[in-house]
Amino acid sequence: MNHHILQRRIATPLGPLTAARSAAGLSGLWFDDQKHHPGTLQVPHDDGSDPVLSATATALTAYFSGKAFQLPPLDPAGTAFQRAVWQALLEIPAGVPDTYGALAARLGRASAARALGAAVGRNPISVLVPCHRVVGADGSLTGYAGGLHRKQVLLRLENADA
Structure with a gap:
């Protein structure tokens, strides 16, 4: 692949x-x-x-630098479900963390929060496809393939509560 x-x-x-x-x-x-x-x-x-x-x-x-930017063309390799999840990540605004459950519900897969979590974890385009904006249902910082210390810094950079 x-x-x-x-x-x-x-x-x-x-x-x-x-x-x-x-x-x-x-x-x-x-x-x-x-x-x-x-x-x-x-x-x-x-x-x-x-x-x-x-x-x-x-x-x-x-x-x-905290400035607006334009994404380059994206071409992550993955299953149709993974690509749908990664596309949904792009719709999460900076500074407004989302939960795995809410993201699964928006994708019409409310019962697939675990599968969604696995797809988020497999995101091959760190930072720019903002998987760091997904947090646990209680707001806890869970699961970031780049390390929780980086997730915390990225959320703080975006002025999110982290």
């Missing part, structure tokens, strides 16, 4: 990220120690000229 064709390392205040792109757009964005990190990608490193990876770096710089 490796559809990555090019990669770039991007420095952030929370540690370096590896960005990968497919022919259609950004296909992955992982912290080095992230759960479900695909490991060493067997694709070339960008020379700094790729428009999708440059747009990703620009978006991350703006995000960490």
Whole structure:
């Protein structure tokens, strides 16, 4: 399921990220120690000229500076259900955490909160597809593949109660 064709390392205040792109757009964005990190990608490193990876770096710089940004084209590989969940994550406004149960209900899958949680955890595009905005029903910080310490910082950056 490796559809990555090019990669770039991007420095952030929370540690370096590896960005990968497919022919259609950004296909992955992982912290080095992230759960479900695909490991060493067997694709070339960008020379700094790729428009999708440059747009990703620009978006991350703006995000960490608290500024508005435009998402690069996205192309995460996953099942139809996972892709629907990841699309729903993009609809959660910054600073307004959502719960797994509410997200499952909005997707018409109220009884699938666990499956939804697994899909959220498998989100291959950290930070920009904001899986960090999903919290437990009681508001607790649960399950972030990039580490709960990063989830807390990201929510604070967005002025959410974390």
